[in-house]
Amino acid sequence: MAMNNFWKINWCFIVVIVCTNDFPLLAQVPLNYKGKPFIDGISSFSMQTIPGRMELAFFDDGGEGVAYHDTTVTNDGAVLNHTNGHHRPGITPYVAFFREKEGVDISYTKDWADFNHPNKVDPKVNQLYIGWEEDGEWTNYTVDVLKAGKYRIITVYSNDDNVAELWVDGVPKTKLKLPLSTGNWHYWDQATVGEIIFEKAGQHLITFKYNRGANWAYLDFLLVEEFK
Template sequence: MKHFSSSKSSGAILLLISLVTACTSGKSVISPENSTFSDERYSGGAQIIPGKVQLEYYNLGGEGIAYHESDTINSGSGRLNPADGSYLNEFRIKEAVDISYTKSRDIDDNKFNLVQPEMDQLYVGWTEPGEWIMYTVDVQTPGTYQIGIMYTSNAGGHISLSVNGDDKTGPMAITTTNDPKDQIAWRQWHHWNYSDSIGTVKLKKGIQKITLHTVSVGNMNFDYLNFKLVTK
């Protein structure tokens, strides 16, 4: 996995802006790849473990630094969800990670959900094998964590987590949420489930980087990961 491939100039500029912003706001910046996203609704900084890591708040830095995408467009913001000036439809619209949000009117609140999601929740979608996304996290208690995930999966698949660049979980199976009883084909991408234990990971204390890899199949939507401490 390459974290420092030749970055595009737009990525470099974003990174520079985020570094300057972070420095002037007094946040500690350990390295460019730790630069975290923030906006008018999200204060930024490392996401705290134990707890939820919202997957739309991946790091700044662009392709090859904060994520790897199979294309250069955001298939959600500005495409599925047309640019209309709203926060949800234009969230990270210029970045290649594909982001949408849960919607009512029998889209994400359908009867085929295993767990009903909250509405207007941003999630990463259009996932493909080989894609990855990086998060700066602050682990407050070292130990072994149970990994939970709020997701949909059209056809099953596997994900893995690396910590500071090293694979720490191996492929973890994601159970399909496909339900043949749903006759609406596109809605097979919108059957939500929460799995409270897809695997475990041992984490040291402090600021570090967690990378979520889509290992096989793809066609999964990821809302958040949840890290629950099980042994110190």
């Protein structure tokens, strides 16, 4: 067979694989996504990992419309914590006014508000959480999924028996149902709220879409079944 004919017949079997540091081969994060994992020079991590805890206040950097959507431009939690009587003695400004220039509304648990009564489950002191939520708001998280498989999702929350949703890489994956109202913004409980499947390990983009009526602190992803 002539060499020219060989290339005419077999050109379709030549595959070029390019791997860069920005887009590892296992990455599933949409290529047009402009957000980046939250890094502030104080926290000791560069990307949240699964299995593990996804702190909801550590949503991606990137701003409104990219890393999050909020119906107001102010961080209502930081505004509240600047007022007299709402700044816990000894708390660092880093926690008290966490990401105060972002639109997502973030506060933290305080002795006189969250621990002066019995909770079904006590959150940590100074636990950051997302509050003041409105329908249609969301936050993005670039995460590193270490093991493909099925995961159980557990959260610590307060107030209404709300429903939220998780999207992965731009696709709706599961609903998160808070089973019982705690009856107050500062009465906390813990609950298993759903399950999710990650078919592939690697970097993924999780979008947390929430509605009005609850405070959410974090999501714990517990591996139930690993996919080999």
